[in-house]
Amino acid sequence: MASTADRVRELVNSNLEVDGKSVSVGDDLNVSLTSLGVSSVDIVSFGRLANEEFGLSLTVEDCANIATLQELVDRIDG
């Protein structure tokens, strides 16, 4: 079974785009969506996808407060 980190990476890589190109994050998940240049609309949308994928109930505020993808992984596993 895929780890949470792998699933988060897959969710990002298959759903987020910057300037029409897929975002591709590697092993290091200590990256923020803002340093990737993901816009606020995309952050909101990604939060909803994460809710569906992981059975979470993150609000828009929660998503914007998650600083890095690793923090999201920790939150899911925590």
Add this chain to the structure above:
Amino acid sequence: MIPVDERWWREYRSIDDVVVYQADVSEDDRREALAAHMLDEEESERSRTFIFPGPRRRFVFCRAALRSILCLRIGCSNGDLRFGTTDQNKPYALVRNEPIEFGFNVSHSGEYGLIAVGKPLLLGVDVEQRRQRRDFDLLISTVFSEEERNTISMVEAERKHDVFFDYWTVKEAVLKALGLGLSSVEPSLIEVPQELRAGQKSCLAEFPKISSAIWRIEDIGNVAFAAALAFKVD
């Protein structure tokens, strides 16, 4: 200073005491080098943290244009101008380490950058390049209030994405004027004023769920991008 004929920004709109400039943030290596040269050490450092070239370019072009515009308006040199940020990341300007009493705000999306400057200190601008998305329905159900959802449900299918971006930029412009972010306010609490939903381009509005002030809201979008300007009225 960048010579007039080399500038990548131009005046786009002027509303009361606020001027909005539009910056061309499309790829241009020579221009980017010129712009990067205007940044201070902290900003250059920040520009290196962007992983992709597009977001870096948007930051560099808009920040350098903002520097030029502010220097001319305030009458200071580029070297004397520095930016700090609030705990919610809203930039403010310092000249020789003294905060300036002048409002400004920046937004960028795709090929477009907007820079608003003017007397109102509480000033926010937001731009979104218009584009198709697969997830409009999901977004609409997340960020719009019930009333907004009702209005948008009556819009023809092919115009829905335009209306989504029009409403979204109003919410973000108000959030940004207040110096807040999505991390502190749910966007559905800022309701797009009835006048704008009815097709007006400008109105005075209140947002009682988040502020007791009166705001001027302007739809400054065009066919290529949705954009809104918000500033507090005295």
